[in-house]
Amino acid sequence: MEKKRKWRYLKTFAAAMMLCTCLIAEPAAAAVNNGTVYPITSNEMAGWPQGPEVACETAVLMEADSGIILYNKGMDELRYPASITKIMTALLAIENCSLDTQVTFSETAVAAEQVAGSSTINMQVGEVITIRDCLFGLMIQSANEVAIQLAETVSGSEAAFAELMNQKAAEIGCKNTHFVNASGLPDENHYTTAYDMALIFREALKNDTFKEIIGTQTYYIPATNLTATERRLHTHHPLLAEESAEHYEGCIGGKSGSTEAAGKTLVTGAEQNGVTYLAVVMKGADMAPNCADTTNLFNYGFQNFEKKELNGGSLLLPKGITMEQLETTEEKQENGNTLVKYSYSGQYLGSEIKEPPKEEKIKSEEKQEDKTSDNTAAAKDKEDTNSKDGTENISLTSILLIIMAALIIVLIVLLGVLVRHDRKRKKKRRRKKK
Helix, strand or coil: CHHHHHHHHHHHHHHHHHHHHHHHHCCCCCCCCCCCCCCEHHHHCCCCCCCCCCCCCEEEEEECCCCCEEEEECCCCCECCHHHHHHHHHHHHHHHCCCCCEEECCHHHHHHHHCCCCCCCCCCCCCEEEHHHHHHHHHCCCCHHHHHHHHHHHHCCHHHHHHHHHHHHHHHCCCCCECCCCCCCCCCCCEECHHHHHHHHHHHCCCHHHHHHHCCCEEEECCCCCCCCCEEEECCCCCCCCCCCCCCCCEEEEEEEEECCCEEEEEEEEEECCEEEEEEEEEECCHHHHHHHHHHHHHHHHHHEEEEEECCEEEEEECCCCHHHCEEEEEECCCCCEEEEEEECCEEEEEEEECCCHHHHHHHHHHHHHHHHHHHHHHHHHHHHHHHHHHHHHHHHHHHHHHHHHHHHHHHHHHHHHHHHHHHHHHHHHHHHC
């Protein structure tokens, strides 16, 4: 009876350990709170330019260079991304593959074409195209089989690639993102936020190849080993397409997404007068309202903020606000300069480097020169000491060599005397015998 009880305890303990292992290995399903109406938090800042009402559930507007947030509506709330996931997939493929590499499509990748409603460019098992062609198929046509094939090419499997996606997201600074696939197909453990997607898009835009791909409206994949004709791809992004009623002047591209769980998602960049804004809208009812929301966000940014280039930095200044109204914090640097950070109503706006007044700068430079001179003098003293020590060592060695030479000479002389003495004794003995 005692043995059975012990065995029961052991089984209970083992089951508990297995449960803990599962909880560690796989995150719990995300509590994606759809349907909640979030306030526009940025509008609550005193004196801040009032942003537009948007139809989507969550949204963010970010300045690309600095990462400054101009507009925030539930930007940290979890949402399903759908195909905007492919921004991360494209970035990792570009970073880990040569564009000219030939890719042969697997059965696993092509099987994604069979998923209901799946975006595809109808690749066949064994068909070969380049990584470059894959990237255009991924971002322009949103092909799911291409996403899976790129994942397999980079990491060997889609699961291993998802781990790489999560590592990259953490490196970028994403706090509320977890990927389980490369395409954005529905999964309760596949989620992100508007803010995290803006961070991912901002990182991707640092890559020239990525910028070229998302800014291309039409691309042709050449005939392959299994197709006799080329494939024509045309952008799905309404704000980029010139023939679209939603086309936005200065749009540099982006990515759209759509599933039943995610609703309509849209990530977009736009540049005017040297300023680039990134807009992310999530859980929209349809693509047309998403485009209207994005357009309104861009207009809000370009019309209400001015970018000022400063010494060693820049400042995104709300119109109607002067620099004298900004809050400042200062940080002294080792070289004597001061890093000045500007904010308004608690919102960081940028920074600049201020050099000290001329007299202080001269004193600082003199101190630096004195320090350098002291270091040089100390080094010279050390060199002289080493040289002196070396000379003394050489002198001592010479004396020892001379003494040794003298001793050798003395020994030779003594040996000669002894030999002579021995010869004389032998001669005397011989005479006595005679």
